[in-house]
Amino acid sequence: MSSTTTTSTTTETPKVLRLRPKVDDAMPLPPFEYAHIFDEANYGDWRDELATKGWTVVKGAVPRERALSYRERMFEWLESFPLGFKRDDPSTWTNEHLPVHAKGGMFWSYGLSHESFCWDLRQEQGIIDAFTKVWGTDELVTSFDAGCIMLPGRTDVKDDQPWEHMDQSRHRRGFYCVQGIANLNENGPDDGGLMVMTGSSQLVEEYFDTFGRTYEKERTFGAFDYWMFSDEELKWFENKGCKWVKVTAGPGDLILWDSRALHYNVRPKGEKDRCCTYICMAPAKLQTEEDKRIRKEAFEAERGTTHVPIGHVYSRAFTPSVRDGKPDPLDTGRPRDRIPQTDKILKLAGIKAY
């Protein structure tokens, strides 16, 4: 596994941070039985990197050729919209010819979360095995998260500024979730992908204990398990020695990161497209009744969720997507095959008990 450091440590002192005494102003949440699993790095495998760096790459979770065939299916999906997109014609790699997306390639609507290639990837044994290793059980439920296709050389992307965040509530203590990216193309230092702040996952709690958890405004788009960091706050982490890293991976590798690790994504600087889906699994037994209700509703309506499969599940009720200020009729009116109601899918979806 190789990586490139893109931001070096700074010795500047943050200027705007409000210094508070150590204060426990966290919202009371039920104790989480897995909160301490990454307190120490004593596994002797890639879980040690999750504990120390906050991220890792599980090589070959999906066989390479199959990963590349999933990439083909993602492009077929993009071409299936009546917008004129052609993977071989860069003049069509523009907003006008693409379904609505964010950050130059993050798609979440149009039922993408329930396309057959997304479900096939979630059923890949190597991916299930990786999450089984994290949680110590193979009785897992999956998120209904979607995917990303970032095309190189685009000049019409307006929202590609960094958005350094973590996908965990500042009120949680300890480990809560591991997120995954099923990487489907060669992904080197110049190819678009995940930027992660190495070492930040272990410092988040100290940060909020020092500066407090009470803010005038929530810094989330709506999900409970999300927090956006300011430039001043990032400096605190950099001063502690954390470094931004562009994660590199091959087709079929599974990138995993602790949801406390600060991260964002970048667009390709080179010539390759970035292609991946987001997959996150957690023990089925940790679902609350409310989680089950939301997830069943999302599954039946073919809507997506964010990464969190358990506790404060956030279903993206963003459909239909808005294009030019109007709801996009392509979103709700898309013909799709029904999700196969197999035993494995229904269990992963949380519809059927283990």
Ligand SMILES: [Fe+2]
């Ligand atoms: Fe994220």
